[in-house]
Amino acid sequence: MDNRDVVGAFLRSRRDRITPGQAGLPEYGRRRVSGLRRGEVAALAGVSVEYYTRLERGNLKGVSDSVLDALARALRLDDTERMYLYDLARAAGPAPGARAKQRAVGPTVRPSVARIVERMPELPAYVMNNRLDTLTANPLGRALYSQMYDDPTCGANVARFAFLNAAATRFYTDWERMARFAVGALRVEAGKNPYDRELSNLIGELSTRSDAFRVMWGSHDVYVFRDSTKRLHHPLVGDMELDQETMSLPDESGLSVVVYSAPPGTPAEDGLKLLAAWTATTGRERDTESPSKPSTRQP
DSSP states (O other): OOOHHHHHHHHHHHHHTOOTTTTTOOOOSOOSSSSOOHHHHHHHHTSOHHHHHHHHTTOOTTOOHHHHHHHHHHTTOOHHHHHHHHHHHHHTSSOOOHHHHHOOSOOOOOHHHHHHHHTOTTSOEEEEOTTOBEEEEOHHHHHHTHHHHTOGGGTTBHHHHHHHOTTHHHHBTTHHHHHHHHHHHHHHHHHHOTTOHHHHHHHHHHHHHOHHHHHHHTTTOOOOOOEEEEEEEETTTEEEEEEEEEEEOSSSSOOEEEEEEOOTTSHHHHHHHHHHHHHHHHHHHHHHHSTTSOOOOOO
């Protein structure tokens, strides 16, 4: 996979956002660029203009860690952007074997992890992979994201829901912020696993079907889900402001457990209690309708 276009676009986008004043450089002469010139980045990174030009043309093959660190400092990259630059450099190296390129079978959720998620009855929780697929969820998690699970075209994927289901713009009160986070997370994963065919197919699908995704993807911003506050409008319980914690599993699966909670005594806590009561009621109704048939509904 040739990632030179991605490398060049990322470096240019980071260079364009920094003014000489921000970099501590004097501003002189008429400038034809909004940010730093190539020569200014080269000087800040301690490399020649010719060498930096080669990097910005997308050739990161064989670049040392010290040069990558200097480049990250010159472009004022944050920790996520620095990690992404290193991932792009690794992807520019020798191609992995055909097995690694395929990555056809994704990681599965360990039964012990699924039990932990299922037995948190008061908190919405689910397990998510790096492509933003929700692989399993507890009843309250499915109830919170009921509009996503009710739409089979979403495939229980948060990014598909955000960009392809009109209900998402009402569900996420800060839709644009959340959408940019989702795009940034997918770009991080694309840099880390450029041969992931399912990821490439997802990005291609979203780029084809959503103008908003295509524009945000072109910004080359990157993001890693950690902790955040989500402002949601659920069709049954109304507005809720929930704290989200994303905890990566300590293995090589790339899976994370996502849990939502609300501070005690807040309207959001009342909303979760109401949603839990509704979930328990509808669950009992399903059991009553089909007492001899176990549920086969998948998240």
